[in-house]
Amino acid sequence: MTTANEGKNSPEKKGRPTPKRKIAEQQRVVNRLAPAATKEAKKLQKQQARILRAQQRDAYMRGDESALPPRDKGPVRKFVRNYVDSRRSIGEFFLPIIVLVLFLTLIPLVYVQFVAIALMYSALLFSGIDGFFLSRRIKHEVAARFPDAPLKGLGM
Known part of the structure; x- marks a missing residue:
């Protein structure tokens, strides 16, 4: 009868010490x-x-x-860029309006704070309305000047 220590599953020694990490990393x-x-x-x-x-x-x-970039190339996109850049919109003044609203809300008068918040919401509303009508005008102008051009992606 054999004992557990004499079985073939017992690991044999490798005959050398384990190398230090520095040496092992150099050899890798x-x-x-x-x-x-x-x-x-x-x-x-x-x-x-x-x-x-x-x-x-x-x-x-x-x-x-x-x-x-490829999405901005072509005569139609150039016309749209020039059309948008040639006009003023309330969206250009939105950030300064919001900074003004921030300072106005720091004033401890409820009436001033209410006016500031109303100014912020009205600027946001007018920016959206202006963008909607600008999109419609752009599509109308592009359809008139470039009849074969697709209108998809030109507006909002």
Whole structure:
């Protein structure tokens, strides 16, 4: 009869000590897809990316068609951009109005606070109404000037 210690399932010793973590990490092979970049290479890459972004932004701000994203290219989109930029809307003044409302609500008079909140809601309402009518006017103008152009995505 055999005992439990004599069975084949008992682990055998490996014959060497367990290596220290530092040595084991050095021996481990790291499979890298790209070689490690040096500090100078990283700096150069960041500088080139910064220059490229600045050039793209400058071209975008000039209105250069080649710098625009595909959704903004074309004569119809150019007309819409120019149409929207050529007019004033209450939406342009919405943020200053909200800052004014913020300061007015700090005044401890209930009447002033009520007027400030009413001003905020009325500015929000008029901005939405103005945007709705602007969208309708844009679609009408595009349909008149570009009869074959699709109107989807031009308004709100």
